[in-house]
Amino acid sequence: MSVAAAVAVEALSLTLGAFRLNKLDFKLGRGEILVILGPNGAGKSVTLETIAGFHRPDSGRVLLGGRDVTALPPEQRRVGFVVQNFGLFPHLNVVQNVAIARRAGRAAIAHDAGLPQHGDPEALLSYFGIAHLAHRAPAGLSAGEKQRVALARALASAPDLFLFDEPFSALDAETRDQLREELKSFLHALAIPAIFVTHDHDDAVALADTIVVLRDGAIVQSGAAAAIFGKPANSFVARFVGVENILPGQVVAQSDGCFTLAVGERTLRAISSPNVGSSGASVLLAIRAEDVALSSAHVAAEPPGAVNRLQGHVIGSRTIGPLVMVQIDCGFALKAYLLAPQWQAMKLGQDATVVAEIAPDAIHLMTE
Amino acid sequence: MTDGTASRVAPIRGPRPARAAPSRPGTLYLLCWFCGSVLLAFLVIPLIALAAHQSAQNLGEVAGMADVRAAIALSLEGAFLSATLAALAGVPLAYVLARTTFPGKGVIAALIDLPLAVPHTVAGIALLMVFGRQGVFGEPLQALVGLKFWGTLAGIVVAMLFVSAPYTVNAARIGFEAVDPRLEQIARTLGLGPWRTFLRITLPLVWHSIMTGVTLTYARSISEFGAVVILVYYPMTAPVKIYELFLSFGLEQAAAAALLLLIVSLGLFVLLRALAQRGVPAPGGR
Known part of the structure; x- marks a missing residue:
């Protein structure tokens, strides 16, 4: 009761x-x-x-x-x-x-x-x-x-x-x-x-x-x-709650909730609590577009120890209210949200080279 | 706002030019009015001819004939009873048809329309077999309760009801189908039982449809000749009396009686339409 x-x-x-x-x-x-x-x-x-x-x-x-x-x-x-x-x-x-x-x-x-x-x-x-x-x-x-x-x-x-x-x-x-x-x-x-x-x-x-x-x-x-x-x-559920990026990947290595993942040709690191299997397991990565940080390639000098930095190029953008959703190709398609003024300040057009950065704890792993 | 790469969604409609080209709908309406006028003329001119043909003296003479007055009164009475019966039995049937699904529903819907397609002399013969002296209902009903359908008002009502009930059932069904079942559900959650919900919510919302159907049933009942004349020749309803006047005294008297019936009917329909409007709030009204 x-x-x-x-x-x-x-x-x-x-x-x-x-x-x-x-x-x-x-x-x-x-x-x-x-x-x-x-x-x-x-x-x-x-x-x-x-x-x-x-x-x-x-x-x-x-x-x-x-x-x-x-x-x-x-x-x-x-x-x-x-x-x-x-x-x-x-x-x-x-x-x-x-x-x-x-x-x-x-x-x-x-x-x-x-x-x-x-x-x-x-x-x-x-x-x-x-x-x-x-x-x-x-x-x-x-x-x-x-x-x-x-x-x-x-x-x-x-x-x-x-x-x-x-x-x-x-x-x-x-x-x-x-x-x-x-x-x-x-x-x-x-x-x-x-x-x-x-x-x-x-x-x-x-x-x-x-x-x-x-x-x-x-x-x-x-x-x-x-x-x-x-x-x-x-x-x-991820699609239904509006997660913009759902990527198929594979576990390369795993220890204490720290995962090394292969997504296409790229390697990403993720900190995720659910146990989604050990090395070799297929997983899905859920990444919200607001957790993808974009910067233009020429200002993005490689800081030491940086993880999940992906170089790619712009393939499209769409204004949604005060935000701009930018779609980039970095070996796989990735969507990122920027505030409209930020995006304008970056003065980037189609095919411009950009760098996307994703914090390891912003990557959520799912088995199906 | 954004640079060239941003594909901004364009507004769907640009600002509308002020008073843009009213000529197009104008032509459309003109054409509609023209076609409609032809039909209206076709409907009204015979009635006007009927009226124009009459002298007031002629009309007064016919109105003074007790049997003509009795026939018109009988028509109105029979039609009133058949419309009432159609409403009492037809509205529940319409509700069931609108709100439930069951095997054979399509067949029932088609059966309801059948009287509209059957020649009314045929309907009269079929009714004779059921309500006549040897009919399946006619014989036991007379034996048990003394209810006769030949030569009585009961027979007139049966004949009128058979040919006119579909109008009430169909109009009411369309009305019920147009009521959002969600409104009835809300009423239930507000504490109204099924009966109260029907009386307070559903019925007021279909009132107009029901009254439209009942008016049509009433009109059709008054005008019924074929089925009535076969099942019940006497006492005479107005259409039967007009036919008899035509056969025995010729066009003049028949036309005068017809005009009298027309005037009385017209007055009643205006009244019924006014009644149908009641209970329907003016949109956006206070």
Whole structure:
């Protein structure tokens, strides 16, 4: 029995036609945000729907705030559900959207976040700063306003858990950034645990305390966000959390977590904790583009004892917001991030010779 | 911003020239209006001819005939009952068809449309075999509860319902299919049970579609002649009465009765359309 966990999903299995959820296991503490990350068809939405009570699992349990809700219908589970485009009821105005939960006979929680008591819809709107929208139709609201209405509405049913099913997937990048930040601060203030489903690793970076990576209905890796981003278990996770460089290599020598690796014609050194096998083993190297330091060849005098210095030439560059992703060929293709002004100052064009440098502890090794 | 090597993503659309070439959609709309006007004229001119043919005196005379008034009232009553039955049974059927999948669903959908394709005299004969004196339902229903379908309002309603129910089922099904199931799921998580969710969320969102279907069913019921005349000749509905007037007294009286029916029907449809609009908030309205 997990006393500490506010929400626990235990060995949850479900068969839905040809699709299967396979023994999902995860826990959330009070106020924690868990992001379920996975490609389309991985079973993310089905997982949320099962937690909300729309599918009856074959086995396993869902515990919310100490209650076993596995056998309860959705209306008795007390989860707040927020979907793509926020799912406001189009035939009701803002305050009616919020009040519909109250009319279901619930009293809202009064958390220590200065929340109104008794689920008063007007007071909930005030809490989210949208009291002036009370009599507006949902169709005319901005995305930010819709998110606040959706949160107020979900909150009116006194949830023990928030479920978010890709609420931002139809929004432009700028709005998405803004709404993520806003959502995060609301969730922290409310201290209600939340499960957020997405295929966008930017969502995970911005929101996640914990990440569960899902593939074909099963958990590939789960853990603290930093661990998943820094030490992906395999190339699937690495690609999914946005690792730009995944290179095949071979272990040449290994001692105490210090690896000497052959990548194409080059030799790299890496410090990596997972035991990925001894000499001769095939491995994959995960290197984030921001961990590749580029300098122009003529200023890069060889310092003594330098490791992982690779000479190559520029094969392309692409501006991404304030960053430039530079692609170089140093025997193998390598991507590096630079700040745009730095890149401009280097005055390098196509085919220019550059030196890339990678710290040994920035290379993460994986077996598959 | 960046030097030549950086392939910067170009904006997808350049700034639009102010008031750019409105002539293109203009021509399109003009053509559409032209084609539409031909159809509109085709639909309206016969009705105008019908009206123009009548003197007020003629119309008043027909309106004064008790049997004509009774026939129109009977038509309206029968159509009202058949539209009500179509809504009560057809809306649940539409919901099931829209929200579930089961083997044979396609066959059921095709069967629903079948009455629209069958000549209505054929429909009348088929109904006679089921609801007639020796029919599979007709005989036991009379024996057990005394419900007769020949020469009664019940028979008129059965005939009207058979040919017009598909309109309600189809319109409602399209309506239900357009409601995002996610909205219903959200309502459930907010504490509304399945019934409340249906009544508070789903039904208001399909109200307009249902009323459109019911209006069509109502209209089709009023206009039904073939099936009604075969299953139930008496008491006469308006189309049957108009036909009888045409046979016995000629065009003049028949046309006057027809115009009377037309005026009454038109008023009702305007009313029904107004009713269908209710419950639908104006987009962006307050």
